Amino acid sequence: MERRLHPQTAGRILLGFGIPALLVFALLPVGKTFAGQQSATANGAAVPQYTTPVYVPATIPAHAELNPERKKWADMIRRSYDFGVMSDNISLPGNAQVEGGDFIQPGAFPTAQYCGYCHKEAFAEWRQSLHSNSFRTPFYRTSVNIVINTKGIQFSRHCDSCHNPIAVLSGALTKNSMVDRRFDQDGVTCMTCHSIGQVQSTLGNGGYVMSVPSVMTDAQGNRIPGQVPYKDILAHPDRHAAAVMRPLMKQPEFCAACHKANLPDSLNEYKWIRAFTTYDEWQNSKFSEQNPLTFYKGNYLACQGCHMERFDATLPEPGAKHGSFASHRWTAGNTAVPTYYGFNEQIDKTLAFLKRGTFLNVDLFGVKVNGSKELVAPLGERNFNVKPNDVVEAYVVVQNKNIGHSLIPEVRDLFEAWMEFEAKDATTGKVIYHSGYLKPDGSLDESAHSFTNRPVNTGGTFVDNHKVWTIHSMAYDNTVQAGRSVLVRYEFRVPADVKQGVSITARVNYRHLRHSYTDNIFGKGSGYKELPVVEIASRTRLLSMGDNHPERAAAGDNPAWMRWNNLGIALLDQLQYGDALNAFREAVNLHPSDADGYTNMAVTNIQWEKFAPARTALEKALEISPGNARALYYLALVERRDGNTSQEIADLKQVVAQYPRSIDARRELGVSYYQSGDQKSAMEQFQALQNIDPDDVAAHYNLSLLYRRNGMKDSAKQQGALFALKKTDPGAPTYSQDFLRMHPEISTESIPWHVHSSLHHTHPTDGSAVTETPSGSLH
Secondary structure (H helix, E strand, O other), X not given: OEEEOOOOOOHHHHHOOOOOHHHHOOOOOOOOOOEEOEEEOOOXXXXXXXXXXXXOOOOOOOOOOOOHHHHHHHHHHHHHOOOOOOOOOOOOOOOOEEOOOOOOOHHHOOOHHHHHOOOHHHHHHHHOOOOOOOOOOHHHHHHHHHHHHHHOHHHHHHHHHHHOHHHHHOOOOOOOOOOOOHHHHHOOOHHHHOOEEEEOOOOOOOOEEEOOOEEEEOOOOOEEEEOOOHHHHHHOHHHHHHXXXXXXXXXXXXXXXXXXXXXXXXXXXXXXXXXXXHHHHHHOOOOOOOOOOOOOEEOOOOHHHHHOOEEEOOOOOOOOEOOEEEOOOOOOOOOHHHHHHOOHHHHHHHHHHHOOOOXXXXXXXXXXXXXXXXOEOOOOXXXXXXXXXXXXXXXXXXXXXXXXXXXXXXXXXXXXXXXXXXXXXXXXXXXXEEEOOEOOOOOEOOOOEEOOEEEEOOOOOEOOOOOHHHOOEEEEEOOEOOOOEEEEEEEEEOOOOOOOEEEEEEEEEEEOOOHHHHHHHHOOOOOOOOOOOEEEEEEEEEEEOEEEOOOOOOOOOOOHHHHHHHHHHHHHHOOOHHHHHHHHHHHHHHOOOOHHHHHHHHHHHHHOOOHHHHHHHHHHHHHHOOOXXXXXXXXXXXXXXXXXXXXXXXXHHHHHHHOOOOHHHHHHHHHHHHHHXXXXXXXXXXXXXXXXXXXXXXXXXXXXXXXXXOOOHHHHHHHHHHHHHHOOOOOXXXXXXXXXXXXXXXXXXXXXXXXXXXXXXXXXXXXXXXXXXXXXXXX
């Protein structure tokens, strides 16, 4: 069963600073906290070291002059093409664009086989990658065929702008299309990525602009369309590189074109809904060095640095440098495609990637015995006593330590990551308690703590088959953002016959697709090979009967101050402010030179609406680290509360000067200027914010007001419409409530503070271990 506490109401925080709630929106971004690699400045402030993105918002002529062959093709396609609601947008409801603004013949894209003649290593890796197989797999085709059969093939442009760009840009996705689609087998082919010339800010949904595909330029630097003889490339490799390589390709914004997605109203006939935000998650992580508010600091690392690491080439590869080549496997978490196609090398490298042991930290942090209020922690550093028949509550803290995005990213309704907890008799191996187990049919224990979400439709039903256009609400989302932690609690009784002790193990498991989703694809009982369950991280400890004494830390354990800090982060996210504050105090006592520790205490007090102690902690942080951007940001919020507008603005200006791409700092500085009556400066900040994040709802709202007050009626109308489209539907949570009422076995996963317990249990008839019941009760 689940014991639960109802969380405190957090919405009133927005009103606590005397600011209209609609104006502020994300005033206190609890959960967005960061810093990057630092270098000292004259005043002691820390300045991030990151590369300024090279992308610029794209502007594409609607009908640039086309060569005769392409114009003939485009005219032919236009005669029967179903544009939908926008007669000149060839990719709606996707965002893909192409140079010239009109259809381009599929044959204009040199094939992967053509590239592979010289680039043998790249071709071999790409062929087994997700990019190569982005369209043809049954995992994708099942979903996109539902779109086609339900709504029409023209709506599949939303998906295929990323999964099959050539199909979109050639005009193949329309009724009764006669386009030869042999390119389907190559998905995102070589000349898809290597032809992208611009990215349309970071809108996602295929937000790129494709140049006319070219593998070579002429002597004047003009692109030569299509394939050219190999001898010409070999004679002028510099002109080949000029055609296919751009600085943009090494920037995270390049990846944002597809690794960020929304559900537009042109698809769901409802409103704009954010689908996933992998790029935004990276931008808010320590690896971007663009966000001053993270809990931990780190060195700059782009998406490509993790997913395109350099390895020794084993096949001829002219793109290699000193024998090493940027991997074109894009290893990440997808085990389904290589398993299905038997790509053994790809699956081996994917499993090795997932099992590195550096991404997460699992900490069996502490225990409470027999309902005691005292938390014995950190385990391994405290004396305590456990006896048979004692009730033990174990605190497990999972830290997303070195992933540049959430655990888990993107389509969390399909992927499956979860916490498994097992308590065993250390002598006999008999299972005492087990949560997060797999059932005989391969499905996951419903009451497991999973790092997934549950999107629901207007009927309060889980959208189990990826009909994304029917999603109206999110019943819960238990992802762990980059650099953050989560606390999962487990409760069990030590059996009377335990002699030596109880071994407890906590592990984070990952399976690429939910069992029910593979059933949707292949049918129940199809005999489809189960996808591998990968253990990403784990920790085991022995609870001895009698006295337990301090022990040496295991390899991979965090230092004590960080263990307390991670607990504080988790408790803060679970709205347990008093306990979070105590945890941060412990961290500060162990690591008093860390300015962030005092800032963490301040953040907790601000959330708790205790502003005087917040100010004291922030002043201490700035005494340790003068000019610290994170402390200055939160101090500005305290100054706002106290009515010190000029100091509030001065603090935020310092933050923006150090972190010009900080979304939160730009937003709050805009609010500060707005309240002070400086409309021009407020407008500049919200415009800068939109250049960083084109989907920021607060920017839309405030700009609609500012433009109108400055006589810019058309711009005000546009921003107002975008705000109305993107703001949360206040009625949507009722669909989530319907779902949670119908599914009590997982309803407590929507509540931050809950316990997985075996004290009220069922006895399986097969003699297996006692497991949780699906019912819940108040704790």
